[in-house]
Amino acid sequence: MTKPVFERDPSDPDRQKINPLMKLALELGPLVVFFFGNSRGEWLAGHFPALADIGGPIFIATALFMAATVVALAVSWAMTRTLPVMPLVSGVVVVVFGGLTLWLQDELFIKLKPTIINTLFGVLLLSGLLFFRKSLLRYVFDSAFNIDEEGWNKLTLRWGVYFLAMAVVNEIVWRxxxxxxxxxxxxxxxxxxxxxxxxxxxxxxxxxxxxxxEGR
Structure with missing residues (x-):
């Protein structure tokens, strides 16, 4: 039988899990690289001439962010032989909007990325819960929390609203x-x-x- 490319359902006993700390590092690593690339963009351009051709600090940071995101997905694949759904969706948006940022030399696209990602995740979580009665949040936190179905549904609703709120916050900040x-x-x-x-x-x-x- 062909093994699935995407991560298995949280209830599947054959699902490969990553240590929560490693999972956190894979998710936060690209963000740290992005911050470093923007804050040290001129220094990087001076030491690595190829980066200077990309543009200013924000564009160097965008290129490094894209590379770090791909590396994080590759590491996740190497460890589990599957691709995590939500980080993959985020990675695709990073590559597409990061590519547009570099191609058009317009930082607007990379600034819109968090708005689009948060809105997408919020809509997906709330739609999955309201229309399909399925908690997609379990794909993110199943290895960290062991709670009942009602708990997952409540948590999914709250995270869905949170993601939509963060989309609004991003719009306020970048504008x-x-x-x-x-x-x-x-x-x-x-x-x-x-x-x-x-x-x-x-x-x-x-x-x-x-x-x-169970202890009651």
Whole structure:
């Protein structure tokens, strides 16, 4: 039987799982590279002439971001022999909009990427829950949380709304602040907000924990 290219359903016992810390590193690594590329773009251009041909710091950062995203997906594939669905979708958008950014030398496209990604994820999560009664969030957090179906549904609803809110925040930031501020906020703003939001969901996760339920 041909092995699936995409990650298996969370309920599939044959699904290969990545250590949560490694998974976090693969997701945050490209963002750190993006921030470094923008903040040290002139230094990189001076030491690597090929990068100077790409353009200013934001364009160098975009190129490195694209490369780091592809590398993260390749590492994930090497470890599990499957591709994670949500990071893959995000990676495709990064490559497409990053490519447009470099080709047209217009930073607008890379700034729109978080808006599009967050809107897409928000719509997918809410649509999967409302129309198909399926929690797509389990593909992201199944290795971290062991909760019942009701818990997954509530968590999916909250994350869907959160993603849509982050799309609005991105629009506000890039339209009203400098590129450097937007890049810094993309790494040091969105990431802490995601961590804070995740931590705020812990009471819900605790209430619906299967271990807690089974222990009663």
């Amino acid at each position: 009203n602040f400098s590129t450097d501020f937007w890049v810094a906020f993309k790494v040091w703003g969105f990431t802490p907000l995601a961590i804070i939001f995740t931590m705020s969901q812990m009471p819900l996760i605790a209430r619906h924990s299967l271990e807690e339920t």
